[in-house]
Amino acid sequence: MRSGGIADNLALVRERIAAACGRVGREPVEVKLVGVTKTVPVERIREAMEAGLEIIGENYVQEARSKLQALAGLPVVRHFIGHLQTNKAKSALECSDWIETVDSRSLATELNRRAAPGAKLPVLLQVNIGGEETKSGIQESELPSFLAFCRGLDRLDVRGLMAIPPFFDQPERVRPHFRRMRELIENLRKDAGEPRSLSELSMGMSGDFETAIEEGATIVRVGTAIFGKR
Ligand SMILES: *Cc1c(COP(=O)(O)O)cnc(C)c1O
Numbered sequence: 001m002r003s004g005g006i007a008d009n010l011a012l013v014r015e016r017i018a019a020a021c022g023r024v025g026r027e028p029v030e031v032k033l034v035g036v037t038k039t040v041p042v043e044r045i046r047e048a049m050e051a052g053l054e055i056i057g058e059n060y061v062q063e064a065r066s067k068l069q070a071l072a073g074l075p076v077v078r079h080f081i082g083h084l085q086t087n088k089a090k091s092a093l094e095c096s097d098w099i100e101t102v103d104s105r106s107l108a109t110e111l112n113r114r115a116a117p118g119a120k121l122p123v124l125l126q127v128n129i130g131g132e133e134t135k136s137g138i139q140e141s142e143l144p145s146f147l148a149f150c151r152g153l154d155r156l157d158v159r160g161l162m163a164i165p166p167f168f169d170q171p172e173r174v175r176p177h178f179r180r181m182r183e184l185i186e187n188l189r190k191d192a193g194e195p196r197s198l199s200e201l202s203m204g205m206s207g208d209f210e211t212a213i214e215e216g217a218t219i220v221r222v223g224t225a226i227f228g229k230r
Contacts, residue, residue: 006044007051009226010035013209017220020210031213034079036205036223038063039230042070048226049076057081057100057221061091068095081162081202081221083136090114093121100124100162100202100219103136105149112153120157124202124219125150127184129177130166137163140184147188160200160218161185171208178203178215185216 018028034057037045045056045067054075058064059082068078080096083103089110092099102108103126115121125146128137138146150158161184165177181203189198202219204212209220224230 006047006226009228010048010051010053013222013225016210017213020213024214026213030218032200032219034081034202034219034221035226036081036221037067037227038082038223040223040227042067044227045071046074049074053226055079057223058095059083061088061095064095065091079219079221086110098122098124098159101126101136102150102156103128103138105146108150108153108156112155115155117155119155121155122157122159123150124160124162124200125158127161127163127181129163129181132166135164140180143184144188144191158198160198160202161188162202162219164205165203169207171211174208175211175215178208178212178217182216 013033017031017033021028021031032055034055035048035053036057038059055077057079078096079098079100080092081100084092084099084101084107086106089107093114099111099121102123111121126137127143128135128139131139147158150156161181163181165174168174181201185198185201200218201216202221204217204220206222206225209222212220
């Protein structure tokens, strides 16, 4: 999938986001596009930023640190989207503005301890939506108590939920998982009596971001469709 250049790919992804929004009566401004840049060299990240990409997502702390130093000073919001070990929390904070993959009390506690005093670090709670043993994420049943725990950590700003559903070739088969995520976040909002809290739902990748948007995604994480095959 190395069709056009990055700018063309990005424009096409934006058109597809707008079309998906249109099908369900949403506005494209409601959907943040995270360009996933794992394995992508800095030159190509710059190219994407010049074409208007505003948010990038990295999976590995070491890779993110070296690349992001090269991008220092440029206006880009950095999301950490990989599995994060508790002992790497400090390093991750040095190269990330958001952490999308908070999946344990120890990690949440360490992020809170390492965040700057007075900081409000935007975080998402990662849900193991397919209940897959090999994937990280909080189980559905643990979510309310985990949310309450994280809300007690004063330097964390819990913005919503994130998931990597089981992989299927056909997006229609992922749809029930996206729909379930939407139900989960709506239930949490209801429990909290705060309909406007937890506004972010990060789900959908190159193969299924349109379906995710139809089901309520506010953040889509797209790598291949922008940068080509890894
Ligand atoms: C790699 C990755 C993506 C992007 O996947 P593509 O299929 O290349 O769009 C999204 N989210 C996470 C967590 C990833 O690791």
